[in-house]
Amino acid sequence: MAIPRVLSIAGTDPTGGAGIHADIKSITAAGGYAMGAVTALVSQNTHGVTDVHYPDASVLTIQLESVSADVIVDAVKIGMLGQTAYIDAVNQWLEKTKPPIVVIDPVMVATSGDRLIDEDAEQHLRQLFHRATVLTPNAPELEILAGCESGSILSDEGAIDAARTLAQQYDVLVAVKGGHLDGERIINHLVDAHGIVATTMQPRIQTKSTHGTGCSQSSALATRLAAGENPQDALGWVSRWLHDSIRAADGLQVGTGHGPIDHSHRARTLAAHALNTPWLSQTVDLQALASDPSSDLLPHADAVARYRIQPAGQWTHLLAQLTHDILEQTLFDDFLTVLREGTLETWEFTAYQRQDAHYLNRYARALAALAARAADPVHTVFWSSGSASAISVEQVLHHTWLAEVTGEELTQVASMAITPITAGYTNHLLANTALESYVVGAAAVLPCYWMYAEIGLRLSEINTEDHPYHAWLTTYQDEAFTRSTQQAIAIVESLLAAASAPEREQAMRAFIEASLWEREFFDQASRMR
Ligand SMILES: Nc1ncnc2c1ncn2[C@@H]1O[C@H](COP(=O)(O)OP(=O)(O)OP(=O)(O)O)[C@@H](O)[C@H]1O
Numbered sequence: 001m002a003i004p005r006v007l008s009i010a011g012t013d014p015t016g017g018a019g020i021h022a023d024i025k026s027i028t029a030a031g032g033y034a035m036g037a038v039t040a041l042v043s044q045n046t047h048g049v050t051d052v053h054y055p056d057a058s059v060l061t062i063q064l065e066s067v068s069a070d071v072i073v074d075a076v077k078i079g080m081l082g083q084t085a086y087i088d089a090v091n092q093w094l095e096k097t098k099p100p101i102v103v104i105d106p107v108m109v110a111t112s113g114d115r116l117i118d119e120d121a122e123q124h125l126r127q128l129f130h131r132a133t134v135l136t137p138n139a140p141e142l143e144i145l146a147g148c149e150s151g152s153i154l155s156d157e158g159a160i161d162a163a164r165t166l167a168q169q170y171d172v173l174v175a176v177k178g179g180h181l182d183g184e185r186i187i188n189h190l191v192d193a194h195g196i197v198a199t200t201m202q203p204r205i206q207t208k209s210t211h212g213t214g215c216s217q218s219s220a221l222a223t224r225l226a227a228g229e230n231p232q233d234a235l236g237w238v239s240r241w242l243h244d245s246i247r248a249a250d251g252l253q254v255g256t257g258h259g260p261i262d263h264s265h266r267a268r269t270l271a272a273h274a275l276n277t278p279w280l281s282q283t284v285d286l287q288a289l290a291s292d293p294s295s296d297l298l299p300h301a302d303a304v305a306r307y308r309i310q311p312a313g314q315w316t317h318l319l320a321q322l323t324h325d326i327l328e329q330t331l332f333d334d335f336l337t338v339l340r341e342g343t344l345e346t347w348e349f350t351a352y353q354r355q356d357a358h359y360l361n362r363y364a365r366a367l368a369a370l371a372a373r374a375a376d377p378v379h380t381v382f383w384s385s386g387s388a389s390a391i392s393v394e395q396v397l398h399h400t401w402l403a404e405v406t407g408e409e410l411t412q413v414a415s416m417a418i419t420p421i422t423a424g425y426t427n428h429l430l431a432n433t434a435l436e437s438y439v440v441g442a443a444a445v446l447p448c449y450w451m452y453a454e455i456g457l458r459l460s461e462i463n464t465e466d467h468p469y470h471a472w473l474t475t476y477q478d479e480a481f482t483r484s485t486q487q488a489i490a491i492v493e494s495l496l497a498a499a500s501a502p503e504r505e506q507a508m509r510a511f512i513e514a515s516l517w518e519r520e521f522f523d524q525a526s527r528m529r
């Protein structure tokens with residue numbers, strides 16, 4: 001389908017965290033065209049509600065009519081209705097318009113504890129339910145709607161039973177949301193009259209910034225369903241996006257109570273990735289440092305002391321200081337964060353592995369070029385054996401990961417497409433090892449050893465038997481690779497010490513650029529979400 005046109009019918013939140021404001025941001029983030037018809041005017045902030053003003057219900061009817069008179073509505077998300085007259089207005093409009101997807105979030109009480117619906121309207125709300133595709137009550141709302149005692153739904157199983165009852169009653173899908181239940185993991189389901197039809201699992205994030213999560217979830221779900229996704233894919237996309245938006249919430253610093261989530265987190269990250277400003281325009285004077293490595297003037301000396309693999313002298317110490325921020329960004333970028341959390345999805349894992357296969361193939365050639373150019377036979381042996389093991393690691397990778405996880409044959413892997421980032425990174429390595437001086441080539445390949453080993457050793461520190469990627473993380477605990485990294489660092493240190501200042505400057509640039517490519521390489525799979 002083209003871009004789904006999604007209408008939110010909801011109350012306001014002038015701080016932009018919940019209600020119609022959150023819906024519009026969520027529909028947009030989920031790939032839809034967002035529209036909104038306002039119900040109640042709610043004066044609220046991250047601490048709570050101070051006033052609710054209900055304009056005459058005819059105002060809502062006129063808004064709804066003017067939308068449907070002109071625009072085909074692919075999906076509707078219904079949030080706060082608050083009063084019986086609004087429920088009737090929406091009911092009549094739904095009867096006439098019959099939008100294909102209707103997601104009803106039966107909003108009753110805000111995160112702050114304030115009531116958002118009159119008690120008599122609470123019962124009246126049910127008359128809309130048979131028009132819904134999905135109902136998205138939170139745990140306390142589910143208790144009320146399924147007729148359970150207050151506080152009785154304490155577990156996933158209890159919530160699923162109650163949701164089935166409701167699903168049977170109205171012939172709808174019911175979301176079971178784990179936000180209000182206990183446990184380190186948040187499990188969300190979609191349940192129909194027969195049982196579970198979709199499930200997602202995410203780690204619980206420790207934050208009080210969850211204002212508007214229910215609004216955001218239901219409107220994003222309406223959008224993904226309207227785009228034609230099946231319930232599992234739609235819930236999968238929504239749960240993952242919501243999780244990322246909650247994780248980024250505290251960075252917003254909006255209000256001092258229950259803050260909003262960062263709906264635009266992903267768009268902002270992608271915009272930053274797409275920036276086309278030159279990489280090496282930073283303030284550090286590399287030309288001066290190449291003659292006088294006064295690295296004590298640079299930050300991060302303490303951080304380098306905590307590197308798992310230490311520099312071999314002043315020049316490699318300088319390189320580590322210059323690229324410490326890049327290593328940190330890589331470690332906390334989306335890809336490695338979800339890998340650590342154990343929530344990396346299979347398609348992201350295979351996307352990464354496919355590019356890694358291309359990478360290793362071309363990297364092996366770069367090391368072979370370096371071996372051919374080394375004057376010292378010890379260096380030639382070192383780079384050639386690195387080249388040989390890159391090829392054999394690639395073979396293992398294909399057979400154990402890609403072939404086993406995806407069932408793909410080796411030939412298919414070889415014919416798959418290379419991404420611009422993989423091509424850019426490996427071209428950088430090939431060009432520097434083949435065309436520039438030996439020291440520049442050696443500095444260009446060093447991040448492939450050093451950054452990879454630093455990342456690998458940190459990953460192996462969090463590797464537990466029950467980690468979903470346990471077997472893969474175990475491959476990072478390779479002592480031989482740690483030793484090779486130490487040797488590569490020592491070689492580059494000796495070459496830099498013997499090089500002229502202009503060559504050293506060029507080598508430093510090649511090292512920094514390769515580190516930036518390494519960051520891009522790790523993160524690229526998560527950009528396809
Ligand atoms: N602490 C958290 N960590 C990770 N995800 C969360 C957290 N809290 C909520 N979520 C996500 O938000 C969804 C909705 O949260 P919840 O179950 O609290 O519904 P809600 O009460 O309707 O939301 P709201 O807080 O807007 O009223 C959950 O299903 C889950 O995916």
Ligand SMILES: Cc1ncc(COP(=O)(O)O)c(N)n1
Binds near residue numbers: 211
């Ligand atoms: C207009 C409006 N609609 C819904 C909510 C619920 O959101 P939350 O429970 O996250 O406060 C809200 N606070 N305001």
